[in-house]
Amino acid sequence: MSEIGNLSSFDARRKIRNKEWVKPTSGMANGYVQANLAVLPKDLAFEFLLFCQRNPKSCPIIDVTEPGSGVPALSAPDADLRTDIPKYRLYKKGILTEEKTDLLDIWDENMVGFLIGCSFTFEEALIKNGIPMRHNEEQCNVPMYKTNIQSVKAGPFEGPMVVSMRPMKEKDVVRAVQVTSRFPAVHGAPVHIGNPQSIGINDINNPDFGDKVTIKDDEVPVFWACGVTPQAVAMHVKPEIMITHSPGHMFITDLSNEQFGVL
Amino acid sequence: MSEIGNLSSFDARRKIRNKEWVKPTSGMANGYVQANLAVLPKDLAFEFLLFCQRNPKSCPIIDVTEPGSGVPALSAPDADLRTDIPKYRLYKKGILTEEKTDLLDIWDENMVGFLIGCSFTFEEALIKNGIPMRHNEEQCNVPMYKTNIQSVKAGPFEGPMVVSMRPMKEKDVVRAVQVTSRFPAVHGAPVHIGNPQSIGINDINNPDFGDKVTIKDDEVPVFWACGVTPQAVAMHVKPEIMITHSPGHMFITDLSNEQFGVL
Numbered sequence: 001m002s003e004i005g006n007l008s009s010f011d012a013r014r015k016i017r018n019k020e021w022v023k024p025t026s027g028m029a030n031g032y033v034q035a036n037l038a039v040l041p042k043d044l045a046f047e048f049l050l051f052c053q054r055n056p057k058s059c060p061i062i063d064v065t066e067p068g069s070g071v072p073a074l075s076a077p078d079a080d081l082r083t084d085i086p087k088y089r090l091y092k093k094g095i096l097t098e099e100k101t102d103l104l105d106i107w108d109e110n111m112v113g114f115l116i117g118c119s120f121t122f123e124e125a126l127i128k129n130g131i132p133m134r135h136n137e138e139q140c141n142v143p144m145y146k147t148n149i150q151s152v153k154a155g156p157f158e159g160p161m162v163v164s165m166r167p168m169k170e171k172d173v174v175r176a177v178q179v180t181s182r183f184p185a186v187h188g189a190p191v192h193i194g195n196p197q198s199i200g201i202n203d204i205n206n207p208d209f210g211d212k213v214t215i216k217d218d219e220v221p222v223f224w225a226c227g228v229t230p231q232a233v234a235m236h237v238k239p240e241i242m243i244t245h246s247p248g249h250m251f252i253t254d255l256s257n258e259q260f261g262v263l
Numbered sequence: 264m265s266e267i268g269n270l271s272s273f274d275a276r277r278k279i280r281n282k283e284w285v286k287p288t289s290g291m292a293n294g295y296v297q298a299n300l301a302v303l304p305k306d307l308a309f310e311f312l313l314f315c316q317r318n319p320k321s322c323p324i325i326d327v328t329e330p331g332s333g334v335p336a337l338s339a340p341d342a343d344l345r346t347d348i349p350k351y352r353l354y355k356k357g358i359l360t361e362e363k364t365d366l367l368d369i370w371d372e373n374m375v376g377f378l379i380g381c382s383f384t385f386e387e388a389l390i391k392n393g394i395p396m397r398h399n400e401e402q403c404n405v406p407m408y409k410t411n412i413q414s415v416k417a418g419p420f421e422g423p424m425v426v427s428m429r430p431m432k433e434k435d436v437v438r439a440v441q442v443t444s445r446f447p448a449v450h451g452a453p454v455h456i457g458n459p460q461s462i463g464i465n466d467i468n469n470p471d472f473g474d475k476v477t478i479k480d481d482e483v484p485v486f487w488a489c490g491v492t493p494q495a496v497a498m499h500v501k502p503e504i505m506i507t508h509s510p511g512h513m514f515i516t517d518l519s520n521e522q523f524g525v526l
Contacts, residue, residue: 046309050327053316054337064313066418074317074415152337155329181526184447188525262451262525263444 024248034250039243047155058229060117075253087246094238117186143207148200287511298378302506310418321492323380350509357501380449406470411463
């Protein structure tokens with residue numbers, strides 16, 4: 001994996017554009033910010049952007065394209081969101097209709113692409129601080145749960161916050177809060193520490209998305225707002241068309257993780 | 264002034280709504296976040312919000328109303344932006360046509376109100392840290408300057424960043440960076456410290472907006488991104504109609520300054 005990890009963001013995207021890499025992007029182009037994708041029609045763009053602005057912990061906006069453009073001009077000016085993600089999901093009226101490896105035949109002038117921060121950035125910071133990620137150790141997806149925390153509504157967009165969970169030793173919890181507080185633009189500090197039921201999670205061993213991970217006896221579950229929230233909320237609106245990345249198949253920007261630290 | 268300072272945000276707004284207070288709001292309802300106002304037609308709302316999202320240091324969004332509504336639901340749910348600011352300015356195609364004390368006769372279904380953070384919040388934090396504000400001592404407005412720092416464009420919105428300047432003792436500069444870094448939602452850390460020419464300011468004694476203040480021999484000018492930026496940029500687009508607060512006549516929210524600290 002280290003060869004893939006050492007790629008520049010440009011080279012990683014080129015591999016993906018050439019369809020030489022049609023796999024999850026975890027571990028690729030280490031140090032570069034990876035992002036979630038949501039593509040929506042222009043007539044929903046203002047209210048979706050407003051939803052993200054009102055819910056910055058779950059929906060941290062990294063970049064937004066001009067309507068009709070596939071270019072994320074601020075985060076990767078030579079990239080194209082229509083080709084530079086390994087796998088896309090196409091939803092019509094909220095129903096998954098297709099997985100595709102590019103969007104060239106379905107993109108139109110009306111589409112706006114939103115890149116939303118993902119947890120890889122703060123996970124790298126946690127790992128560098130000696131706090132291991134159980135879902136990495138167990139080689140699965142991070143567990144994610146719907147909560148009873150309501151997002152702040154904007155136009156038709158509303159719904160519960162989705163959180164991801166990482167178990168850790170009690171002694172690491174304070175440091176985890178400090179480390180992730182530095183990165184408000186990629187989910188930031190945890191939203192909850194400890195008892196899952198306090199935020200409406202009844203069965204910690206039965207996540208709504210991703211995979212179950214082991215929580216050891218001396219460990220505390222720590223919960224972060226998750227970028228699945230805006231996708232789930234947008235899907236609920238049943239737009240004529242909506243496009244996302246396939247889970248784990250992220251967009252790799254030219255921004256470095258460290259640039260997102262506020263201090 | 265202390266009676267005014269001790270008012271709750273609700274009582275301060277009520278005084279303003281009843282036109283018992285048609286003066287600047289500095290020193291009113293201490294501890295509550297005050298905000299700049301920009302009202303634009305809905306067809307410009309997405310691109311203006313995107314401009315703010317791309318330029319968070321100069322355009323920190325506090326709240327956005329639903330189109331047609333005067334209610335800032337997140338920051339002051341019982342307020343009304345059409346009546347609760349002491350003085351408004353009405354611009355048509357970028358030209359100031361009128362000052363008004365309410366908007367009841369000109370508001371329409373098409374209007375979107377944007378509340379944008381102002382420097383009062385971080386100034387309070389600086390003062391509490393023993394760093395005095397020269398423009399307060401000299402009882403004038405903070406000096407503001409156009410810079411050669413270009414904002415990131417969004418649709419028709421573009422133009423230079425406007426900054427405000429506060430002189431301080433060299434020994435206070437590090438603390439000023441730390442203190443204001445805690446408040447990224449209200450301009451955050453300085454954008455520049457020291458030589459004005461480095462950011463395109465040729466005559467520090469001749470500000471583009473506000474008033475000149477004294478810079479003593481042992482002092483350093485420190486520059487922050489300023490909420491005048493989005494107003495100046497929007498004006499440049501010459502919208503059919505645009506409404507702002509009159510300088511110094513701000514909107515008082517129910518949010519406390521301290522709530523905006525990220526750590």
